[in-house]
Amino acid sequence: MNSESALIGGFCRLYSFLLHAYPGDFRRQYGRPMEQLFRDRCRDLARSPGRLTLLRFAVHMMADWFSTTVREGAAAVWSAGRSPAKRSSVTEWAVTILIYLFATTTLVQAYVVPTGSMEGNLLVGDHILVDRMAFADPGPLGRHILPYREVERGDIVAFLYPEDTRQTYVKRIIGLPGDRIRLQNRQVIRNGRRLVEPYTQHIAAYPDPYRDDFPLAPGASTTPRGRDMFEHHVWNGEVVVPPGMLFALGDNRDNSADSRYWGFVPRAYVVGKPLLVYWSFDAPTEDLLDWNLAHVIDVAEHFPTRTRWKRTFLVPRSQPAKEVGGTR
Amino acid sequence: MKKKPPPQELLPLTPPVFHILLALAGEERHGYGIMQDVAQQTEGALQLGPGTLYGCLKRMLAAGLVEESDERPDPTLDDERRRYYRVTALGGRIVRAEAQRLAGAVTVAMSRLAGGNA
Numbered sequence: 001m002n003s004e005s006a007l008i009g010g011f012c013r014l015y016s017f018l019l020h021a022y023p024g025d026f027r028r029q030y031g032r033p034m035e036q037l038f039r040d041r042c043r044d045l046a047r048s049p050g051r052l053t054l055l056r057f058a059v060h061m062m063a064d065w066f067s068t069t070v071r072e073g074a075a076a077v078w079s080a081g082r083s084p085a086k087r088s089s090v091t092e093w094a095v096t097i098l099i100y101l102f103a104t105t106t107l108v109q110a111y112v113v114p115t116g117s118m119e120g121n122l123l124v125g126d127h128i129l130v131d132r133m134a135f136a137d138p139g140p141l142g143r144h145i146l147p148y149r150e151v152e153r154g155d156i157v158a159f160l161y162p163e164d165t166r167q168t169y170v171k172r173i174i175g176l177p178g179d180r181i182r183l184q185n186r187q188v189i190r191n192g193r194r195l196v197e198p199y200t201q202h203i204a205a206y207p208d209p210y211r212d213d214f215p216l217a218p219g220a221s222t223t224p225r226g227r228d229m230f231e232h233h234v235w236n237g238e239v240v241v242p243p244g245m246l247f248a249l250g251d252n253r254d255n256s257a258d259s260r261y262w263g264f265v266p267r268a269y270v271v272g273k274p275l276l277v278y279w280s281f282d283a284p285t286e287d288l289l290d291w292n293l294a295h296v297i298d299v300a301e302h303f304p305t306r307t308r309w310k311r312t313f314l315v316p317r318s319q320p321a322k323e324v325g326g327t328r
Numbered sequence: 329m330k331k332k333p334p335p336q337e338l339l340p341l342t343p344p345v346f347h348i349l350l351a352l353a354g355e356e357r358h359g360y361g362i363m364q365d366v367a368q369q370t371e372g373a374l375q376l377g378p379g380t381l382y383g384c385l386k387r388m389l390a391a392g393l394v395e396e397s398d399e400r401p402d403p404t405l406d407d408e409r410r411r412y413y414r415v416t417a418l419g420g421r422i423v424r425a426e427a428q429r430l431a432g433a434v435t436v437a438m439s440r441l442a443g444g445n446a
Contacts, residue, residue: 022379026382026383026386029386030382030385030386033358033359033378033382033410033411034359034378034379034382035378036359036360036408036410037359037360037363037378037381037382038378040360040405041360041363060375060377061377061378063377064377064378064379064380065377065379067379067380068377068379068380068383069379071379071383072379072383
């Protein structure tokens with residue numbers, strides 16, 4: 001029952017979010033009653049539970065959403081054009097499909113979390129949507145129109161792995177250009193102030209000076225970019241983040257391959273901000289990175305039981321760390 | 329659209345529009361009430377999703393088939409305010425015309441099919 005109501009809460013959150021796909025006028029006019037109606041349907045559903053009813057309901061709602069966003073979107077485009085001549089439904093559909101293609105390739109991107117380096121916030125097998133517009137520089141004109149902001153400390157960010165740009169990583173931004181970073185006994189000290197990071201997780205029983213007291217014990221760094229960081233950007237036992245670069249760490253601090261090992265993230269490699277978990281499925285890392293037949297069968301067989309329903313439509317939150325101690 | 333269109337031009341009605349008009353024929357209802365009544369009319373065959381329902385209502389308002397009555401809480405549900413709708417005189421005429429059209433079609437169908445099957 002509890003997971004059921006958590007699921008319904010998730011559904012309602014998602015639906016409110018999905019309403020943004022409707023044209024603004026329509027949303028302002030009918031958004032609130034539509035949310036009401038959706039919640040009422042969910043309550044009905046809670047009274048007659050069952051996985052199949054749930055699935056049928058979800059499919060029905062998605063179909064309703066998809067067909068009516070298309071319809072209302074087209075209607076809005078048409079009334080804005082105010083052309084009295086009737087256009088064919090072929091052009092109508094072409095416009096819509098173009099909008100969807102544009103939206104799915106430039107606005108959001110699907111991404112799956114393959115490793116546990118952000119565990120505590122993101123689990124292995126979380127399928128997330130990444131908001132590509134959040135940190136993308138929209139140029140001098142778009143800056144005034146689009147919801148754009150600079151990357152801040154504490155943001156969870158998806159970016160291209162600098163050593164191999166075919167891979168996308170998700171980590172938390174700890175340092176901005178000019179920040180001085182070091183770790184002392186597993187705690188981050190930024191610009192001389194100790195960070196209190198409630199979102200981190202420490203699992204290792206044994207100490208590792210490289211990992212825990214970074215960057216005092218160089219040598220273990222594995223990648224060329226990591227070595228470059230040690231050679232050129234360490235001053236007085238602290239890493240200084242150069243211009244145009246970011247310093248990123250995983251929340252699962254003891255088991256995370258992050259800036260400590262492979263250096264800085266160029267600002268230009270930032271893809272976007274994780275928006276929400278749309279599906280979370282408990283599966284091994286290698287299957288998530290490379291879909292194979294066994295994995296497809298595995299998903300088909302265990303979809304209801306190994307899907308982590310409670311995580312569905314979860315929104316990963318950026319969270320700035322508290323700083324304590326005086327500046328030095 | 330603003331100048332009263334002759335009823336025939338709006339026919340045939342789409343199933344959602346027809347059933348929404350029927351739902352409102354007896355009394356004013358809010359969105360969820362309409363949805364429940366339509367499901368009942370069609371024995372669950374037609375479940376209106378939020379987008380379909382309010383998309384239809386928007387077009388029906390524009391065509392003058394229904395009008396908004398007021399916003400008030402439903403006594404049997406929670407105390408949230410809900411927007412109520414009622415059918416207009418034009419809407420009443422349209423739904424009657426559509427029912428007649430369907431009845432005519434059904435009569436033809438019955439006679440043809442009875443002849444063919446016998």
